[in-house]
Amino acid sequence: MASIDEVKINVEKGKPKWVPDLVQKALDEGNKAGDILDVMVAGMGVVGERFSSGQIFVPEMLMAAKAMAKGVEVLKPHMADHASASLGICVIGTVKGDLHDIGKNLVAMMVESAGFTMVDLGVDVPVEKFIEAIKNNKDVKLVACSGLLTTTKPMMKNTVNTLKTSGLSGFKILVGGAPVTQEFADEIGADAYAEDAGSAAIKAKELVMAI
Amino acid sequence: MNRPKYDHVKEHEIIGIYPGAPSVEVGALKGFPDAPKFFRPIERRENFKMFFQDKTPYWQPTCGWLFCDVHPFRPRQQPDNFANRQPLDGGPAIDYKATGNTIKGWFDLDYQWEDTAGGSTVKPGLIKVPDINKWEEFISMPNLDDLDWNGVEKDNKVYLDHDKAIQLGIQFGMWERLMNIMGVSDAAMALIDEDQQDGVHRFFDRLADLYVDYIQRMYNIVRIDSVFFHDDWGTHTGPFFSLDTCLEMIVPYTKRVIDACHKLDIIVEHHCCGKADLLVPAMIEEGSDFWLPQPSLHDLDAMIEKYNGSYTFALGSPLLTADMSEEHVRKMAKEWFEKYKDKKVLLTANIDPNDEMDFMNFLIFDDAVYELSRLYYQDAE
Numbered sequence: 001m002a003s004i005d006e007v008k009i010n011v012e013k014g015k016p017k018w019v020p021d022l023v024q025k026a027l028d029e030g031n032k033a034g035d036i037l038d039v040m041v042a043g044m045g046v047v048g049e050r051f052s053s054g055q056i057f058v059p060e061m062l063m064a065a066k067a068m069a070k071g072v073e074v075l076k077p078h079m080a081d082h083a084s085a086s087l088g089i090c091v092i093g094t095v096k097g098d099l100h101d102i103g104k105n106l107v108a109m110m111v112e113s114a115g116f117t118m119v120d121l122g123v124d125v126p127v128e129k130f131i132e133a134i135k136n137n138k139d140v141k142l143v144a145c146s147g148l149l150t151t152t153k154p155m156m157k158n159t160v161n162t163l164k165t166s167g168l169s170g171f172k173i174l175v176g177g178a179p180v181t182q183e184f185a186d187e188i189g190a191d192a193y194a195e196d197a198g199s200a201a202i203k204a205k206e207l208v209m210a211i
Numbered sequence: 212m213n214r215p216k217y218d219h220v221k222e223h224e225i226i227g228i229y230p231g232a233p234s235v236e237v238g239a240l241k242g243f244p245d246a247p248k249f250f251r252p253i254e255r256r257e258n259f260k261m262f263f264q265d266k267t268p269y270w271q272p273t274c275g276w277l278f279c280d281v282h283p284f285r286p287r288q289q290p291d292n293f294a295n296r297q298p299l300d301g302g303p304a305i306d307y308k309a310t311g312n313t314i315k316g317w318f319d320l321d322y323q324w325e326d327t328a329g330g331s332t333v334k335p336g337l338i339k340v341p342d343i344n345k346w347e348e349f350i351s352m353p354n355l356d357d358l359d360w361n362g363v364e365k366d367n368k369v370y371l372d373h374d375k376a377i378q379l380g381i382q383f384g385m386w387e388r389l390m391n392i393m394g395v396s397d398a399a400m401a402l403i404d405e406d407q408q409d410g411v412h413r414f415f416d417r418l419a420d421l422y423v424d425y426i427q428r429m430y431n432i433v434r435i436d437s438v439f440f441h442d443d444w445g446t447h448t449g450p451f452f453s454l455d456t457c458l459e460m461i462v463p464y465t466k467r468v469i470d471a472c473h474k475l476d477i478i479v480e481h482h483c484c485g486k487a488d489l490l491v492p493a494m495i496e497e498g499s500d501f502w503l504p505q506p507s508l509h510d511l512d513a514m515i516e517k518y519n520g521s522y523t524f525a526l527g528s529p530l531l532t533a534d535m536s537e538e539h540v541r542k543m544a545k546e547w548f549e550k551y552k553d554k555k556v557l558l559t560a561n562i563d564p565n566d567e568m569d570f571m572n573f574l575i576f577d578d579a580v581y582e583l584s585r586l587y588y589q590d591a592e
Binding site: 014017054056057058059060062063066097098099100101102103105106109122123124148149151152155177178195196 | 447489
């Protein structure tokens, strides 16, 4: 089996110990860095589908994301223009009043693995901080808002509303979290809703392609 | 011996109070109120225990925190209870403005209170153990000799002096404790990473010892009928981890704690938020006695049918909103009881945070189910 194929398989299996050497081997065999990155992104796509369908769980998905991150570290010096390989910047955060970061972190990893550069604002993020991040980073294509608590749904609504009326443009808004539904996302004017981290990565790509 | 026939007047007679807990804060609730004590033909804890001994209870057993057969007990002397603003005990009211929003629990962890959520969490970003293989270098097991056991006994003489089943709460089970010390992502990976699993096993092994010792010491000084073992295994869409991972990494240790409880005739509730029906086989394997699945996330009837008495579920009542009439609520209670009276389930108030549950209407529902079940079971041996 060619090393580049092994890279994909070991990303899917979540083997951070093996992926860096396999990436190096694939480079040594003459594969282009961009092609190796593509197979890792494809591997993470498979991981996302398996997670969404309940075949794998949070630990397996995290290990896969870690494996990919380790592979990317090896690739970085070989990427002529790493930024150009990015689908753009995704600003992500859990909305103000909510300290939960599990779902937000999973989404960040999966969206990053799909090819975005992440700006993670953490938890308890006021809308002003989202706006500041959009202003301070060129090429923000996506803003992802997370929330676990029913009590912070009004804050998510406020965040989306403020971003939409801020005069800033060029980005789409993705929302998700336990109390969030497609209906709620539609009601507050978000551009998309994702049920889990795997589908968030797919939605993120779809949204950016549509810009 | 024949059971006394249901006496509507006598069994609505208030004969005392169950003491509230002034210092607990959960969600929008600040302190639990005193609750009326009605006459019952046997002690409520006895009825609760009969249910788990496969005997026909005198009435439909109920569980939960308020207005049920269970009386939650989480003494403030255990630091996690204090740090999470969940002292369910008989001590004086605590002024949380004076204590501040960040309080230390076991393992020297800072817990931060969030008003909007009405709950605490480990301070975001705090990673106490960066390498689980070396956890002993970063944390040490709490010394139970340091707890103010005399204070526990002294504070709770009245709080625990009644007929309800006293339920000792353990705030963090194996998985939650691992998350607390490592952060969620690293903890999740440690469960399946062969390079970290030895460290996890070593930590859980000591943690199980700690909990067994804690429960035993508590049992030695106050009456404990049940343990509430809090370990959230579910997210809103499914389990955090696979059944295989759970069986391999977590169950051996929860089973040890639960076995120790059973030796003391203590009933164990495995508290688990999130969607976790795929992990019921792990709950059976660990030996816990019941679980309250979140009603909105599970097909409870399908689960009851699937497990067919091999595991006990606590069912949330139907959603009872403030606009419902008493007549309507009693009709719903009758339908509920007819459906579940022979299914060996527990009843509790529907507490789904997404729902607008009206507790006054739950009291009517609970009263109706009590009456129906007393009449239904009164001729049992």
